[in-house]
Amino acid sequence: MIKKTAIIVAGGSGVRMGSKIPKQFLTVKNKPVLMHTIEKFYTYDPQINLIIVLPESQIAYWKDLVKKYQFDISHQVVCGGQSRFHSVTNGLNAAEREGIIFIHDGVRPLVSHETIERCYQLANEKGAAIPVLPVYESLRRLTNDHNQAVDRNSYVNVQTPQVFKAEVIFDSYDTDFQDWFTDDASVVEAAGMQIHLATGNRENIKLTHPGDLQIAEVLL
């Protein structure tokens, strides 16, 4: 059996949500967002190893929430770093170098099991897979002095989980941080690997704005 590990990164503050509570702890359907996200991976495969990456300042609060909600899905908590790259590095350091590693945003509770499974299959075959969707709206590129229309059919929107064979992601993260590392795929790509594209699910939005919580409330 192939070992599976999910590193769930929850590094956000509440700033864009207009809230003092970090967005991963806001309540949707009677539970903090992060618990929904963890449950989604647990119900996908109860054998999966779960590593939750949180800013150091939020760990005690999370542990209180776990008690308060009697949240009983077993998981490991590790400290986040200065950027997503550093947080994922800390998550990897807590993981076994074996099997398939899923890296997922803590504020994407609406990922479907089908999306997770498609990425898993493709990563298992090719080494590196991410879920994407077509760009549904017109897109413009900002240029030095202005902006111009581009063909949206040449682009895709990237979601998570970003899924990798253990050796691929461990080798790729054995590098120095670059400020253009915006996601895990960009780190792996910089190491010379090709990224393969699976189909995501449209509900799998990143909850970052107040209206998103209302949307999640309906869709969860």
Place this chain on the structure above:
Amino acid sequence: MIKKTAIIVAGGSGVRMGSKIPKQFLTVKNKPVLMHTIEKFYTYDPQINLIIVLPESQIAYWKDLVKKYQFDISHQVVCGGQSRFHSVTNGLNAAEREGIIFIHDGVRPLVSHETIERCYQLANEKGAAIPVLPVYESLRRLTNDHNQAVDRNSYVNVQTPQVFKAEVIFDSYDTDFQDWFTDDASVVEAAGMQIHLATGNRENIKLTHPGDLQIAEVLL
């Protein structure tokens, strides 16, 4: 006073919605989507001229809906064409060549008055304005043989209404159709005009998938 005309283009079928009813006629909050969209412009400015562009095959059905819902906002109905470009051309032919022209998707009932007003002010000053938002998710560009990460900060997502001084939009549409005309701004840009960017609103999504209706139900 500056004359305002809104051309609301509702050319969709129900295919992506998995419905036989065209998406602009699906019911949200007790009313067809298109009526919500029309109301949004009417309440923005009750003096605005409203031109609704519909496929010929849907016009009788729309008139039945107007009676059934006792929808009493005055508007003109014109026949759509083979593409958005042709539909907008028909809408322009029904409009007066004066003041400011708003071109809006019939399935975007969630546009805010603030977005409409920002575009109006900017178009009135500069000639051509569209609402945009940052790209919130990672973006990849598809290449001939693969795909690669691009800097999402160099791109914006485009919404509607796309707003123009009458002379700008009439002159720009006096041209032959090109298949890369994906929106009105691309037509105006092809005519040599610069497009100016106003801030849109995040709720202003184009209702194209079944889950979008649930979202609209909450946000309306």
